[in-house]
Amino acid sequence: MRYKKIPSPAYVLEEEKLIQNLTLLKRVQEEAGVHIICALKGFSFHHVFPLVKQYLHGATASSLHEAKLVFDKMHVKAHTYCPVYVPDEFDEIQAISSHITFNSLSQYERYKSKMKSDISYGLRVNPGYSEIETELYNPASPNSRLGIFHTHLGDTLPEGIEGLHFHALCENTSYTLERVLASFEKLYHPLIQQAKWLNFGGGHLITRKDYEPDHLIHVLKNFKQKYPTIQEIILEPGSAVGWQTGVLVSTVLDIVQNGDIPTAMLDVSFTCHMPDCLEMPYKPMVLNTVEQSAFEYNLGGMSCLAGDYMGTWFFENELKVGDVVIFDDMIHYTMVKTSTFNGINLPDIGILKTDNSYEIIQSYGYDDYKKRLS
Ligand SMILES: Cc1ncc(COP(=O)(O)O)c(C=O)c1O
Incomplete structure (x- = not known):
């Protein structure tokens, strides 16, 4: 991929x-x-x-x-x-x-x-x-x-x-x-x-x-x-302008099995990084998912907000810690609405160029979080 x-x-x-x-x-x-x-x-x-x-x-x-x-x-x-x-x-x-x-x-x-x-x-x-x-x-x-x-x-x-x-x-x-x-x-x-x-x-x-x-x-x-x-x-x-022009790349950090359907805990958050999914609400497209399979998951955000999850998606393969999960169409109305709730860091902003090279334009850290508060 x-x-x-x-x-x-x-x-x-x-x-x-x-x-x-x-x-x-x-x-x-x-x-x-x-x-x-x-x-x-x-x-x-x-x-x-x-x-x-x-x-x-x-x-x-x-x-x-x-x-x-x-x-x-x-x-x-x-x-x-x-x-x-x-x-x-x-x-x-x-x-x-x-x-x-x-x-x-x-x-x-x-x-x-x-x-x-x-x-x-x-x-x-x-x-x-x-x-x-x-x-x-x-x-x-x-x-x-x-x-x-x-x-x-x-x-x-x-x-x-x-x-x-x-x-x-x-x-x-x-x-x-x-x-x-x-x-x-x-x-x-x-x-x-x-x-x-x-x-x-x-x-x-x-x-x-x-x-x-x-x-x-x-x-x-x-x-x-x-x-x-x-x-x-x-x-x-x-x-x-930004319709279908890019993705939010995330990674599975843990798999929590508390109910019937396991939740893949990600290094992103719906409330911090994809707020429209909860506000509208709407279910985003996730790459490499299918209509039906044996591998059904909720996707969980990394904040403490109880509702910071969505479900359910069927994946082609079993999800494991370290796997990449890609949310499609995540350029418009996402970056402009992010928050650092829970002190969660903001994702990098990067660009995949026409020659297929990748450049990180911006990355964030503790100072960005601290500066927004006092
Ligand atoms: C006054 C005004 N112009 C333009 C827009 C952009 O709309 P869209 O991103 O749906 O094309 C908005 C969206 O809220 C708006 O309020």
Whole structure:
């Protein structure tokens, strides 16, 4: 197995797979005539930002630190949207942002006097439609705090506002986008006609195998034809950039046999290193597992949290201490959400290059843990 020689534990990005994703995103960008930017909240692997910049139009930030990372590592100004701006940070955010979006009219009023001519400002609105069933990930629910409701806006864009932004998708298809757009147009038609740019948020899982990029291109072109005054349409996916681009390599440290099904205790943790598995929840793919076999295991994390385990997977062979267990698709929304709960160390961050060589980009230790506490 190609991951066998990689020191465990490690998040391993495969450069070739990332390039494949970026190539597809660039095609959509060019054929639809839109700008695709990378959402840092989902993909912050900044070592490869120079590569990402060769394909995409920049990046979107949801905090001062993300905006700084965009400026520092991608050398472009960020499209910044924060659900709420911290007063002491606003000037610094302005200095490194090309677009700034406000989440509420009160935030717009608060910062109106600071608005600058070289930044384009927008409002986030609730498009009034979404198909996300998990409440934790539904940004456009009827009670969502994210985005202004159409009933709070009149028929004219507030002074200095040039753009509208919505985010209502999560791992959705272009057919869902089509339905969101229908609702968005119905609620905000006069404002769309006045806007210079529109940002259709993230959640477009363009790089998933069953996604139909050509249908997305068709939807976007159609929309543009209806509103010729719109100068820029922006999509800001995070997941689609890092989708299926790498793995989390772990190692079996012990086998605990307390119930009917044995648990392989790993040198990683679901709660610290794969939190979405517990939050969403979802069961990750593990390489070299099969539908059925005699070798059924729970996989256990190394923290003391009782629920830090998942089950069950069937392996091709019996698991033994020292065996490598590989979690697939562990690059987006993992590294950005890790914690050092229990003092557990963070996995290395590494890259498998196109020539098959492996480079450890970052590794962590006691000092990183200590610095987060006091
Ligand atoms: C405002 C906004 N834009 C973009 C994204 C990225 O979404 P995804 O990673 O699902 O493409 C998110 C995700 O939460 C978001 O809240």
